[in-house]
Amino acid sequence: MARIRVSVLGPARLEVDGVPARLTPLTTRLLVRLVAADGEPVPVRRLHRDVWAVDGEQPHAAQRHRNEVQKRVLELRRALDPAQRGDGARVLRTEQLLAGPAPETAYRLVLAPDELDCAEFTDLVDSALLAAPASAADRLAAALALVRGRPLAEAGDEDFARPLVRRLTALYETARRQLIRSRMDLGRHDLALPVAERMARERPDDQDVAELLGSLRARLRERHGRELLRQPFPGAGDLVVVRGDLFDQEDANLVVGFTDTFDTATEQDLVISRESVQGQLVDRLFGGERKLLDDRLQAGLRAFRPLRTERVQDKPRGRRVRYPLGTTVPLTVDGRRVFAVAYSRLGNDLVARSGPDDLRASLDTLWPAVARYGMYRPVAIPLIGSGLARIVELDRTRLLLMIVESFAEHCRRDPATAPELRVVIRPADLERTDLSVLGTYLRTALLPASRTSPDSTGIGIGIGTSTDVGVGTGSQDTGADAGDSGGAYGRR
16 A cells, blocks of 8 residues: 655645655645545535636536546546555545435545644644643644645635635644643743744734743743853753852752862861852751761762871871772762762862862763763752862863863763753852853864863863862852852862
8 A cells, every 4th residue: 555645734745655746736726625625525516616716507518527527536546546556546535425316426535644744733733732741742843843834725715725724724823832831831941932933923913922922031031040051962961051059959960079088077167168069068968967978978988999098197187088089979869969079189288189180080980970870860060170179270161161071072972971961150250251162162162072182162171280279268159159169178
């Protein structure tokens, strides 16, 4: 049986086994007229009147008209059945109507829903109206993709076409409105906006559409108050840059930087500042119970081999067991993960030392842990290295590029690491971070690159030597005056 496809949501066309059929204008109008009958038989007399646009009855020409219709029916059947397998007669059937004083020949077009685009369109929209938002959005998008223009375009404003055209036009408007609502329900206001904008252009006097468009734009402005950039990674999830507080990212797993000793003591700010990300981690996710955090860290660290243990006389304060940089401990907190990653060495003098090599190596070790333990949830990371324990060789823009580049390189090997990398930048750091450089990088440089080579934006992510950082007492948090997890490293 041939694969037949009749399309009338726009200029009419017929395909058989994927090959477009060439129809004369009259035969095309005949096809459209039969589709407009919506599965009902159409008498020869009415077919001739509607397809040939003849006014009034012409009894003396009835036989000629009948011959003209039969000629076009034969042409259409041949187009439907080029291999002569009987599909023409199956799809375009001849019937005898007995309503009048004498039987009258009529023709009926019988197509399955997958053989007629307007039938498939109707089924998709009807099922979407009863579906959950995600399923509804998928079906409605598929339905709207079938529409290429005005339904039954060849029929113009003919009386025979009006009922089906009205129904399809109303269904088209319903589908667009429901697609907007479904995407809004899914939080994808950015995908709903183009649909609403097109409706507003086509219906400038529709107050409901205008209000819907205004609501969408307001929601996007609200979201963009926090979201500064959103860009898909090729073959992976999205990169999102937001301003704000790391701990406010309640839908995401978190990355918190640690030193190689995984210290958590904040007493008198001698080892760890209470205002640092690590210090706030205790208060905001562990209810102030530092021992609970310590116990979980130590339990996770049992899976790693320490590098060495310092002597008490050499390091009288803080923890003395050192672990390799890049050691990542996943902590389960309220159903999500906090990835504690070591990227800095805390000296016996309580000064943290780190550098670009250390950060990149730590990031490269972090992402496999995120892929394995992150439950495929968004992962939020601060601008590691920009606080009091900053990596001084790299400015904030280069730190951001290094984080993104490392994640992108990992996702080339494992695209299912996370649906979203969310970089959280504190407002105080934002004015010193050039997001336009990141935008250029994302457009041009998401190609395999070594960690030492400059990216195609001309911004070299240089690798330097370790340096002393974080000396002195200070405060750092994740809110309006927040620093990054680097604030935990160094003497306070």
